[in-house]
Amino acid sequence: MPVALFAALLGVMATLLTDGDRNNDPSRLPSPLVGKPAPTISLPAIAENIPGGFTSEDLKGEVTIVNVFASWCIPCLAEHPLITQLAADGVRVYGINHRDQAADAITWLRRHGNPYMAIGFDADARASLEWGVTGVPETFIIDADGTIAYKHTGPITPDILERKILPKLREVAGG
Amino acid sequence: MKQVSACLALMILVLLAGGAPALAVQPDEVLDDPILEARAREISTELRCVVCQNQSIDDSDAEIARDLRLLVRERLVAGDDDEQVVQYIVARYGDFVLLRPPFQPNTLALWLAPPLMAVIIATLAVLFYQTYQRRRLAGGGPEPLSPTDRAELDALVERIASTSPPNPSGARRSQFRAEIEDGLKSSADLDDAEARGDTDGSDGQQRT
Numbered sequence: 001m002p003v004a005l006f007a008a009l010l011g012v013m014a015t016l017l018t019d020g021d022r023n024n025d026p027s028r029l030p031s032p033l034v035g036k037p038a039p040t041i042s043l044p045a046i047a048e049n050i051p052g053g054f055t056s057e058d059l060k061g062e063v064t065i066v067n068v069f070a071s072w073c074i075p076c077l078a079e080h081p082l083i084t085q086l087a088a089d090g091v092r093v094y095g096i097n098h099r100d101q102a103a104d105a106i107t108w109l110r111r112h113g114n115p116y117m118a119i120g121f122d123a124d125a126r127a128s129l130e131w132g133v134t135g136v137p138e139t140f141i142i143d144a145d146g147t148i149a150y151k152h153t154g155p156i157t158p159d160i161l162e163r164k165i166l167p168k169l170r171e172v173a174g175g
Numbered sequence: 176m177k178q179v180s181a182c183l184a185l186m187i188l189v190l191l192a193g194g195a196p197a198l199a200v201q202p203d204e205v206l207d208d209p210i211l212e213a214r215a216r217e218i219s220t221e222l223r224c225v226v227c228q229n230q231s232i233d234d235s236d237a238e239i240a241r242d243l244r245l246l247v248r249e250r251l252v253a254g255d256d257d258e259q260v261v262q263y264i265v266a267r268y269g270d271f272v273l274l275r276p277p278f279q280p281n282t283l284a285l286w287l288a289p290p291l292m293a294v295i296i297a298t299l300a301v302l303f304y305q306t307y308q309r310r311r312l313a314g315g316g317p318e319p320l321s322p323t324d325r326a327e328l329d330a331l332v333e334r335i336a337s338t339s340p341p342n343p344s345g346a347r348r349s350q351f352r353a354e355i356e357d358g359l360k361s362s363a364d365l366d367d368a369e370a371r372g373d374t375d376g377s378d379g380q381q382r383t
Contacts, residue, residue, distance in 0.1 A: 032269040039267070099238065125242055132267040134225045134239060 043120025052119035071108035075155035087115035
């Protein structure tokens with residue numbers, strides 16, 4: 001009897017530890033914003049020659065990815081090719097430039113390419129606070145109604161793109 | 176001289192009072208209204224700096240902690256009450272920002288597990304103690320000898336006594352007997368020191 005109980009306990013622990021899909025990773029915080037309308041923000045463009053400045057209203061009408069990034073953020077650079085790929089595949093990608101200097105952001109975009117349909121310049125991170133952003137990069141999927149369908153914290157890797165982002169995009173677009 | 180000692184006294188007083196604590200809150204963040212500022216400080220100590228795990232935004236130097244402190248003050252100035260300010264931030268960052276977890280369905284296990292454990296352990300302790308007491312009171316030692324055993328013991332005592340060189344008197348026999356019975360008893364109940372105490376004087380070899 002005690003052995004059976006112990007085995008059952010071990011089983012439960014093993015499942016909880018290994019089943020990463022159930023969001024049991026304590027460092028992954030569920031965002032309370034998922035399922036809610038995207039918080040109202042209104043951001044200026046970084047510079048005149050960079051498409052940008054947008055409000056929450058602009059996000060409606062089509063499935064959109066909102067990617068929070070900064071020029072000083074190395075993981076953002078790591079995920080940049082994947083963001084670029086998504087945009088090239090026809091997904092609408094908006095950017096929030098988080099806690100950045102305009103000149104740095106301009107240089108960064110010139111050097112690494114600008115896949116964003118529009119970029120909002122959020123130098124003081126006030127808009128990021130509205131979106132519950134804790135750091136960069138973070139990526140939101142917004143459905144056509146302007147509701148946040150998914151949030152990913154941290155850089156997008158090819159694995160996460162395959163397993164999380166693309167399925168969610170299909171689900172939201174189909175629904 | 177008087178001035179010097181006054182100076183010293185003042186310095187000691189400041190040291191004793193702890194001086195000004197090292198603050199994460201920067202002077203430019205502080206609100207003009209001291210009452211609002213006090214409320215902001217109080218709210219801030221209850222909110223977690225989300226990137227630094229177990230520090231409140233009031234303690235943390237992280238940028239996001241500063242931003243959240245400013246947000247708390249912004250909401251207070253806008254006229255929110257304390258509860259509304261906290262809800263505003265919880266709506267964006269989730270329950271995780273609350274350093275004191277709320278009592279709600281998904282935190283039931285968190286809140287109830289410790290008292291439940293205490294109850295379980297207390298119950299076990301009582302049961303264990305009762306069993307122990309019952310066993311102690313039930314006999315405090317081995318069952319009395321059966322008639323067969325007693326006859327066997329008598330025969331044994333008789334034999335030992337008759338083979339022992341110094342003339343075994345009646346008194347000596349009964350002493351033997353007592354010792355053997357005691358020995359049986361104490362080997363079964365080591366805790367019972369009193370029973371052994373009776374014979375310790377007569378035999379230095381008795382176990383203690």
